[in-house]
Ligand SMILES: Nc1nc2c(ncn2[C@@H]2O[C@H](COP(=O)(O)OP(=O)(O)OP(=O)(O)O)[C@@H](O)[C@H]2O)c(=O)[nH]1
């Protein structure tokens with residue numbers, strides 16, 4: 626419990642046996658529930674996660690959004706925190722981010738990797754792609770978004786009832802932010818965090834995922 630709120634952490638994982646160990650070992654004690662959504666990993670991810678006290682939920686169909694949609698259905702907390710299973714987002718920043726949510730008027734906080742603190746933490750290609758997607762999202766939705774692709778969010782579970790989340794892929798990260806920012810009953814705020822190099826093998830396909838995420842922004846804005 627954190628200030629009388631039950632906290633659930635949700636982590637989508639596809640072959641993240643290395644990263645998940647580091648994350649679970651550093652999970653703060655105030656976290657009540659950790660849900661690892663295993664996307665049919667072929668390594669030891671689900672076994673390690675279970676041994677280290679997480680609740681493992683299986684989603685056989687691959688996809689970042691697909692994993693989240695399944696995992697979020699099982700959450701019991703008042704506040705949900707998400708992060709990648711690759712140990713690139715700071716688990717240590719949880720209380721700072723929870724304070725940011727609890728002391729703000731918005732229902733959804735997104736952890737921003739910009740301004741970038743460690744230049745080696747993000748590949749140049751990903752940085753440029755992220756900048757383009759964040760500018761397009763800012764223009765289409767009349768808001769200032771620094772990190773449209775961040776995978777670390779802190780939000781009240783109640784906000785989920787007011788969202789229409791459809792994407793099964795990487796665009797889920799944009800979709801959940803758009804659903805929050807354009808709903809006056811939720812609202813979005815970005816808080817800067819420190820970000821580090823991922824552990825383990827990359828899953829992001831910069832060209833395919835970047836292109837799909839760009840198309841998704843236009844489709845979501847103009848329909849079709
Ligand atoms: N790409 C992908 N990731 C998945 C899937 N299912 C779960 N994930 C997890 O979603 C998270 C995000 O994927 P990452 O590969 O870290 O993507 P990213 O953070 O955009 O890029 P890098 O960390 O720089 O490689 C990781 O924890 C993955 O293990 C899936 O089907 N595809």
Ligand SMILES: [Mg+2]
Nearest residue numbers: 709711713823
């Ligand atoms: Mg990652």
